[in-house]
Amino acid sequence: MNFDDTPQEAAFRAEAKAWIAANAPKQYEDELRKASLGRVALKGANILEVAKAWQRKKADAGWACLHWPKEYGGRGASPIERVIWQQEEGPFGRLSSMFIIGHGMCGPTMMAFAGEEQKRKYLPPLASGEKIWCQLFSEPAGGSDVAGLRTRAEKHGDEWVINGQKIWTSGAHYSDYGILLTRTDPDVAKHKGLTMFFLDMKSPGVEVRPIKQASGASDFNEVYFTDVRIPDSQRLGNVNDGWNVSLTTLMNERMSIGAGVATGFPELLDFCNSLMLEDGPAIENRAVRSKLANWAVKASGLKYTSMRAISALSRGERPGPENSIGKLVAGSMIQDVATYALDLQGAAGALSGPEDAEVAGKFQAMLLRAPGTRVEGGTDEIMRNIIAERVLGLPGDIRVDKDVPFNKIPTKGRA
Amino acid sequence: MGRLRRCGALCGSATKLRHCLRWNFGAFRSFTEDSLVGMRDVPTSLQKWLPKIASGDAIGTLALFEGKGNPSPKAVKVTANGGVLNGVKRPVADGAIADFAVVAARTGSSGRESDISLFIVDLKAGGVEVKSLTNIDLTRGQAEIAFKDAKAEPLGAPGEGWSVITQVLDRAAVLMAFEQVGGADRALEMGRDYALDRIAFGRPIGSFQAVKHMLADMYVSATLARSNCYYGAWALSTNAGELPEAAAAARISATQAFQHCAKNNIQVHGGMGFTWEFDCHMYYRRANAVALGLGSLSYWEDALIDRMRKKNAA
Known part of the structure; x- marks a missing residue:
């Protein structure tokens, strides 16, 4: 480094x-x-x-x-x-x-x-x-298992007709274009019947509905497709090769390093520096210091891990899956940090109005937003799978639906 | 060898169990040497020991602790008067095989740090009684050293002992952290290998998410620790002002990573991991012993926050 x-x-x-x-x-x-x-x-x-x-x-x-x-x-x-x-x-x-x-x-x-x-x-x-562009991959039936998506694209002459629903689409409500992963052949195994397109989000039949999140805000949307027509010239890659195209998309996501991930630690340290507890300043309390120190080394560990990746980039190397740790560590850390910041305030920690809450309600907002961080862009569990399989070389999960035609895969849990 | 390369060597040798004995001496000798050689002028009391340390003819150790508790000038009760030491140090790492010790002793009673001075004692000379102590790490000895009017030569200026000790602990923390990261990596590798080889329910146990996620979390701890250690090594090798903070961060992170990986390595191995036969317990023992030797986590947590506050105030 x-x-x-x-x-x-x-x-x-x-x-x-x-x-x-x-x-x-x-x-x-x-x-x-x-x-x-x-x-x-x-x-x-x-x-x-x-x-x-x-x-x-x-x-x-x-x-x-x-x-x-x-x-x-x-x-x-x-x-x-x-x-x-x-x-x-x-x-x-x-x-x-x-x-x-x-x-x-x-x-x-x-x-x-x-x-x-x-x-x-x-x-x-x-x-x-x-x-502005958005990415239309996830569906109600395909979250972590994105290849389980069901939005259909059917060829009619030189056009494709799209019907179905996407979900968790960030920014769809202000996007001009999107890339869209669809199912073009339900009779083959799930990864083998997908095709990618790009489309104008103002096309007739596209309906965007914001999702109100648990935090109360709306960052994501549902997007409905009803007989939406896309010219074949807007197909990306070969028919039924959409899974490979999507891997290019997702691989690029991981290249986005260096910007730094939010951990909540600097905010918590500032807060503890100014907070008075019953027996004196919070920062002088042994238990508080122990918590802070544990988060401090996670935050610095992440910072220097990212600097190591930057050093590797500088040497001309390509960052690998090991960079998945950033989101995995920061996601649950920010949740724990927010929980603790409220805990330090006792009953008053529950107040969230900017005028009533400490630091203008920042930690309350952090607490309510944090669960999303651990899910979006690959859940904690998917991140652990990536590390275990691609960094440590452990076997992939046994996939019971791998060689089953998509339309034969069970769709209900308890009957 | 430069300090940076020594970090790498410690880390590398810690990953190989067969090097356990070399690894054993490696870190302690390194930090004793480092702190001694690091002094501005080599005191005459030290001059006769340095060539012997270099040639491997003599082993040195640091005698700091006196029973329970973390490093603190208040805990130093061994007295130095008229060129002789009296009192008992325990535990002293490698005390039973060491030829000489750097001893922190009390030379004043003002209640301040300046009450503490450092001395060199030839452990083979009169007035020194060394007794081996049983400890959880079977590959690194601990001893009790009793001084009864033992002849001691001053090391450095009187009253500056504690400030040297603090610096020694910081430097040692970085070097030991590399040993800890090496140990964490090896424990992770053992767990990974076992998870690939061991078949249960008709499949490698490493294909179960409960197992692979545990290993992924071990990788995360080891990676964060390694990154903190690199920063510590940079601060150590450049004598940067960031060293105290970087050393505490490396120490905490590496202690946690080694304990976490050593503990879960046994879990991945199941019953076999709990046998004497398998090496897992050696890493578990070392991880937990080394977590205490330079002051336990609570000492370093406290130090880290103090140092971060000082930096912010500056």
């Missing part, structure tokens, strides 16, 4: 720093810095507009989607340069949250499977934030 930049990296960092200092929307820096988990909100401004304006500015100056080729709206930068950019962009990077899926997953999938003309048409506006 190397904590220093090479001369080229240092030059790139200086250039990025200078440009950010001259161009970033400084008026929102404080609010962005304080946002810890879940959606970022700005007082007196529309977050979507602010985010799009920042993305546009970056794109015009060549700072959007750094690792993409220039002809598709990127900069042709190296992976390590992308990480350096993320470090320098700091809190302003939080304005990119609605672009992450498009830039991190849809874009790379388009790059790998769309035609040249389509790439030149769709990718630059995706890079510049002018168009």
Whole structure:
């Protein structure tokens, strides 16, 4: 692990720093810095507009989607340069949250499977934030088992007709386009009958319904498809090869390292520094210190694990599945941290109004959002499977439905 | 050998059980040497020992603890008066095989850290009685050393003993943390290998999620610990101001990882893991003994938070 930049990296960092200092929307820096988990909100401004304006500015100056080729709206930068950019962009990077899926997953999938003309048409506006993309994979019948999805695509002439339902689609309510995984052959094993498309989210027959989450907020949606027509030219990859196409998408998700994961620890440490308990400052209490120390080493362990991955990137290596630990550790940690922050307050910890609760209700919001973190983008259990199978080389789960035609797989638990 | 390479060597040798004995001396010798050589001017009392340490003709140890409790100047009761020591140190790692000891002794009674000074004692000389003590780790000896008017030569300036001890503990913590990470890795590897080889219910037990998730969690602890250790090694090798905080983080993280992996390695092995026959218990014993030797978790947890606060206040 190397904590220093090479001369080229240092030059790139200086250039990025200078440009950010001259161009970033400084008026929102404080609010962005304080946002810890879940959606970022700005007082007196529309977050979507602010985010799009920042993305546009970056794109015009060549700072959007750094690792993409220039002809598709990127900069042709190296992976390590992308990480350096993320470090320098700091809190302003939080304005990119609605672009992450498009830039991190849809874009790379388009790059790998769309035609040249389509790439030149769709990718630059995706890079510049002018168009937002979403990823339509999960379904009520296919969450962790995404290959169990049931949305049908049937060929009618040069078009495909789509019927079915997607769920947990982040940002569908403000997206312009989406990549869509469908079932095209239910008579073969589940992984072998899938096909990928991209579509205009404004197509007739697409209906987006926000889901009200346990936290009360709505980040995700249900998306219904009723006789939605997609031209065959918008198919990504071969018919029935959609599973392999989706692996490209998901593999790119893991490349998104370096931005750092929220653990809640800095907030808890600050809180304990100022909190008074019955017998003195919380930070001087032995039990509190023990808890803090345990979370401190997890937070620093994650930080330096990510720096090791960055070092590997800098040496030209490709980050592997070992980076799955970030979300796994941070997800339950933030939940435990929030629980403890409330515990320290006794009965008053239950109050969540910004005017009544400590730190404007941040820990209460953290507590209510945290269960989602442990589920979205691969549950804790899926993350452990990935580590066990791909890092430690343990056998895969025994899959009883692997060689069964999809339409013969049982769909009910208790009869 | 540079400190950074020594970290790697400790980590590597800890992963091999056959090197247990070398591993045994490795860390303790390393940190004794490190702290002694690290002193600005080599005191004359030390000069005769250094070549012997280097050639392997002499083994040194640090005599700090006096019964229960974590490192604290208040706990030091052994007295130094007129060039002789009186009192009892226990436990002392490798005390029964050591040729000399660096001893923390009381030279004042003001109640401050400056009451403590360091001395070198030839353990083969008169007035020293060494007794082996049984301990949970059978591969690393512990002893009691009683001083009765034992001749002692001062090491470093009087009253500076505790500040040296604190630095020694920090440096030792980083080096020992690498031993712990090596042990954690090996325990994880043993568990992984057994889970691949052992068949139950017609399949390798490593294909059951209850088992593989346990192993995945062991990997997570070992990885976090390794990352904290690398940072500690960087701080140690560059003498960075971050060393006290980095050392405490490496120590806590590596202690937890080794204990976690050693404990669950036995669980993965089932009944066989609880036999004398299998090596699992050696890692379990070492993990739990090494967790205590430089001060237990509560000492380091306290130290870490203190140091983080100091950094924030600065």
